[in-house]
Amino acid sequence: MPGFIDRRRASRLMEHEGLAALVLCQPETISWASGAFPGVASNWRRAGAAVLIVPADENAPLTAIVGDLQAASFAAASGLEDVRSHRIWVETDRFPLSPDKPKRTPRPAQYLLADSLGLLREALHEKGLAGRIGLDMGFVPAADFAAFQALPVQWIDATRIVERLRAIKQPAEIDRLRRAALHARAGLISLMEQIAPGMTAAEMTRIWASAAQDDATRQGLPPPDSCWAYIAVGGDGFAPGGPLAQGDIIKMDVGCVIAGYSSDGARTAVLGTPAPQAQAIHDALHRSFDAGLALLEPGRSLHDIYRTVATTMWDQGFDTYGRGHFGHGVGASIWSEEWPFIADDSEAILEPNMVMAFETPWYIDGLGGFIIEDQLLITDNGAEVMAPMSRDLRRL
Template sequence: MAHLNRKAAQRMMQAEGMDALLILSAEGFAHATGAAPGVATMWRREGAVAVLVPADPDQPETVVISDLFAANLRRDSHIRDIRESPIWVEAMTIEAPDLDGDLSVLGDLWDGPRRPVGNRRPETFDPAITYGHLRDALAEKGLRAGRVGVELSAVAANGIDALTAALAPTTLTDGTHVARQLRAMKSPEEIALLRSAVEVAEVGISAVRDAISVGVARSDLAAVWSATVAKAGAGRPMTGQWEYISVGADPWGGDAIAAPGDLVKVDVGCLMRGYTSDSGRTFVVGQPRRLQAEMHAALMTGFRAGFDLLHPGTPLSEVHRATQSAIRGRGLGGYSRGHFGHSLGTGPGSEEWPFISADADTRIESGMVLAFETPIYVTGVGGMIIEDQVEITDNGPVSMNRLTHDLVAC
């Protein structure tokens, strides 16, 4: 299912004077089409796939995808204007083959209508073929002389000239911010996936908490996490999981063995159809010492101050300012962190734009899902984190998490 909101896209493009948006990243492709972009995107080079989204929502989108994944796109996406680009993989389809026949049964396929011209396949993929399809689509939509916003964050510096030349006389402008904003606004289906991911992750966090004891190794806790979420995620569209679990005084240490008084930081996530959750809690082996308790209390003060500001219309920079000021005011006077959270989605990592940072020029909008966090890492004491996954509604923030934020003694 595609999640790109055409009405919102129209509003954003009209505000920027754009006639269309050209999406080139793998995650942007999945968001706009509801289908997998295919293996040719593994190198994250421009031209492997493309989605052309006209500003006019009554004009259909155009998709360019590799011939190997075109059938899947036709099955999974609402988009019907699909154009194919050959990749390196030799693949074909034969209906009702005679398995007792000889190789001549394949002969007619070499010259089939969907084979590469001259039956020659590229080393990986050929961006020029993708750009040719886009040039044709722009002409058919009457946009060859138009202004197209391009997801330039997905274009290498040495690739922009070829793209510009191929689509001339179309005027290309940077549409990265529009593509990012569209992905930051989550559909109900995306929110449901992220909520499901949190539910499974919290089952895993609880299992890790229950397994904490003197003598347990970091690798043991990681194994408990992995096994638990695999079981809890059975029957759901779970596509992966990740963990940053640390044990003991070194937040960046290896396979540490838990000793009395050690901190255990659990920063983890599960993926549902590629959408990742991100949650964090901190535990202590036995009762916390005064320094540990006061550090956690400072983080909790900052968490509450920032969380209360997660309302539509609030600048993300203001959330950062309030969070950091509250933490510093509770005794961590020199505390400094570049961001206190981020959006979530289907990117190559667990963090997506926009970030809750001092320099952010973005305001919170209803429909966003943000991971909001207040961590600290002190070698000699250990790692600490408080992190919730938060849905932004018209009425303010709603946490998807249920576990206590307390520094829990195990």
């Protein structure tokens, strides 16, 4: 199947927790696992619009439950033989019109959770999946969970299991993230060549996004699905700001999205000569970044990396600096940040083929926004910066 779920790893994780299966409800997780779009009903982001059953037995087939509009296309894209469908609001037919369709029976305004959960109950029973079943409760709304509880299984929160599975990237996922990071870098390089006094953050965003898209076109590649940017100019540090004046700090945190996979990287520049305090802060962040970067390798605790970066800042005299995390996983999500986080309370360990965004940001009202951020692939021996460029405070 074309999805990215590692069935053997999933089986080991489920066995450790005593689970008979995973039931996935989050739309992007279903797409990741199956390689297929779970249907327009999933756009409401309510549980049960689409469901994917992953048995603990790695050789057992997956079962999908999706809206009837896209059941056939889901089966074709995923390669799954067992795709069951429930009625959603969209009315379709073939010509000549089907005489055996329900008569004078309106479809639901969206979809009926009871219908999809009825199919889930049947599928679990048919496949002998009972007892402890993992559910991605980090997604399932409280308003929907009561309906799940009516099923004759013991639901176990499998949010962390799903996060651990998604954190290890397959080669095609790594390729998407690498391409996205390289397009974003090309956009940053072009932007810094064009920045001029009087520009606003909005103008800079348009220049960057256009250059990132053009980079793909020059290579004969499909353009990114979308481009996002948090560009801040001047003393606020986080808000857009502008117009740009001499001495202003420019924070550029950007990403491109390819097939749902978002890159994340950032740099800081200044128009002309920075204030001494600004240069000192960026230098401290740079030294802290280097201290943490040296530790990004398989087997390393994210807690240890966090403490190293934070302590390096504190030892330079910035002991009020309390940034909550210094990076995160990247992948196919609705945002650029996903588990695991380089945080003080993290219990995660780096593993090969994780893709991480590592960063040292600080937003200082009255001085500006500062950030150094690279996207890295964790390899067998260390970490590869996927779109390298100078980390110095760039003087424009």
